[in-house]
Amino acid sequence: MAGAQLRWGVVGTGWIAGMFVDDILAPRASGPAKHILSAAGTTSSVEKAEKFIEAHWKGDGERPKALGSYQEVYDSPDVDIIYVATPHSLHKQNCLDAIKAGKHVLCEKPFTINSKEGEEVVAAAKAKGVFVMEAVWTRFFPLAIELEKKIQEGVIGRVWRSVVQIGFGGDWNSLPPSSRLKDPALGGGALLDLCIYPISYSSLILGRGLVGEDHPEIKVTSSLDLANGVDEADVVTLQYKSPEGHAQTAVCLASVLADSPPDFGRIEGTEGTITVYTTLGPSCPTGFRVKNAKGEEEDFPFTHAEGTFGFIYEADAVAQDIFAGRTESARMPLAETLRVLRLMDQVRAQNGLVYPQDN
Ligand SMILES: NC(=O)C1=CN([C@@H]2O[C@H](COP(=O)(O)OP(=O)(O)OC[C@H]3O[C@@H](n4cnc5c(N)ncnc54)[C@H](OP(=O)(O)O)[C@@H]3O)[C@@H](O)[C@H]2O)C=CC1
Numbered sequence: 001m002a003g004a005q006l007r008w009g010v011v012g013t014g015w016i017a018g019m020f021v022d023d024i025l026a027p028r029a030s031g032p033a034k035h036i037l038s039a040a041g042t043t044s045s046v047e048k049a050e051k052f053i054e055a056h057w058k059g060d061g062e063r064p065k066a067l068g069s070y071q072e073v074y075d076s077p078d079v080d081i082i083y084v085a086t087p088h089s090l091h092k093q094n095c096l097d098a099i100k101a102g103k104h105v106l107c108e109k110p111f112t113i114n115s116k117e118g119e120e121v122v123a124a125a126k127a128k129g130v131f132v133m134e135a136v137w138t139r140f141f142p143l144a145i146e147l148e149k150k151i152q153e154g155v156i157g158r159v160w161r162s163v164v165q166i167g168f169g170g171d172w173n174s175l176p177p178s179s180r181l182k183d184p185a186l187g188g189g190a191l192l193d194l195c196i197y198p199i200s201y202s203s204l205i206l207g208r209g210l211v212g213e214d215h216p217e218i219k220v221t222s223s224l225d226l227a228n229g230v231d232e233a234d235v236v237t238l239q240y241k242s243p244e245g246h247a248q249t250a251v252c253l254a255s256v257l258a259d260s261p262p263d264f265g266r267i268e269g270t271e272g273t274i275t276v277y278t279t280l281g282p283s284c285p286t287g288f289r290v291k292n293a294k295g296e297e298e299d300f301p302f303t304h305a306e307g308t309f310g311f312i313y314e315a316d317a318v319a320q321d322i323f324a325g326r327t328e329s330a331r332m333p334l335a336e337t338l339r340v341l342r343l344m345d346q347v348r349a350q351n352g353l354v355y356p357q358d359n
């Protein structure tokens with residue numbers, strides 16, 4: 001296969017780490033990079049890391065190392081990049097430790113608990129000259145890129161509203177208070193875990209291809225339902241203005257108490273609508289339907305690269321950036337990560353949701 005090798009070290013051997021590793025190690029005939037799992041580190045027991053490797057490594061090349069601490073992963077000479085897949089409250093320290101060891105980093109969303117933490121990580125990465133990116137995988141899907149293109153081409157005229165919703169879909173009440181999804185000390189709640197996706201879609205839909213400091217100015221209003229120190233249901237409205245001064249509103253909905261509907265996104269324009277749908281969850285869209293002003297409909301279904309959920313797209317993009325010597329992604333630059341963190345800080349401030357890390 002063409003393409004250089006990128007050697008990954010994983011910290012946190014939980015749910016998403018397994019899916020990510022399954023994707024990057026899925027056999028394929030060709031691709032821009034060959035991804036290698038070099039090490040998996042755990043805070044639990046070396047046996048847990050061994051089990052993780054047993055479950056997800058495909059037996060190709062040298063067996064990855066099962067390590068009993070995250071630090072050993074950061075210090076591994078045969079690791080180029082760390083994939084951080086821990087609860088939200090750990091991201092800042094995991095990133096800082098990996099950067100200190102001179103490793104590149106792909107950190108799961110949300111990058112950190114708040115923008116103050118995010119700025120610290122970004123400053124450390126810039127000082128060390130390593131590549132760092134927040135793993136907002138959805139933005140790298142060919143579907144997301146095509147959707148953004150269609151909107152900018154004006155396939156439904158001027159967009160005046162979008163509504164994107166996401167639900168947890170599991171049995172929230174049966175989760176223990178110590179769950180990463182519920183515990184405020186771990187950054188629990190719907191905003192950081194779920195609403196970050198509708199907010200990212202808003203950027204794709206109304207951001208005119210501009211990210212970070214270039215993103216159009218928006219007015220943020222919100223309402224969060226708080227219970228037990230976290231938010232259970234969110235309504236966030238982002239008010240944009242088109243270059244001609246027309247109002248454009250992105251409504252972002254998230255709830256830990258509901259499921260996501262299959263047609264989870266509706267984009268309304270002056271000349272039609274787009275429905276974004278999924279069979280897997282809004283973070284993993286599987287197609288969209290465009291309906292023009294005459295009522296004619298065109299379907300754009302997408303299938304992921306064989307045997308993958310879609311994490312491979314962000315992993316390949318990261319590899320290409322690193323091989324080219326870049327320290328940031330153009331699709332998900334650090335300024336965009338900080339913009340979204342500041343936006344979520346604002347939403348939490350509007351609703352009195354404070355995490356221990358804010359003080
Ligand atoms: N891109 C996506 O679609 C998804 C992204 N995510 C993101 O991935 C990250 C991890 O989520 P997920 O895999 O669901 O979480 P899990 O709870 O399944 O795994 C988290 C892992 O972090 C480690 N860990 C360290 N300290 C703690 C602690 N105090 N409590 C719990 N775990 C701890 C554990 O690994 P060990 O024992 O090995 O140290 C644990 O297995 C989050 O940032 C989340 O938002 C999650 C789901 C989907």
Ligand SMILES: O=C1OC[C@@H](O)[C@H](O)[C@H]1O
Nearest residue numbers: 109168181193194281283
């Ligand atoms: O990123 C995510 O997407 C899917 C959700 O079920 C999960 O809680 C969240 O972390």
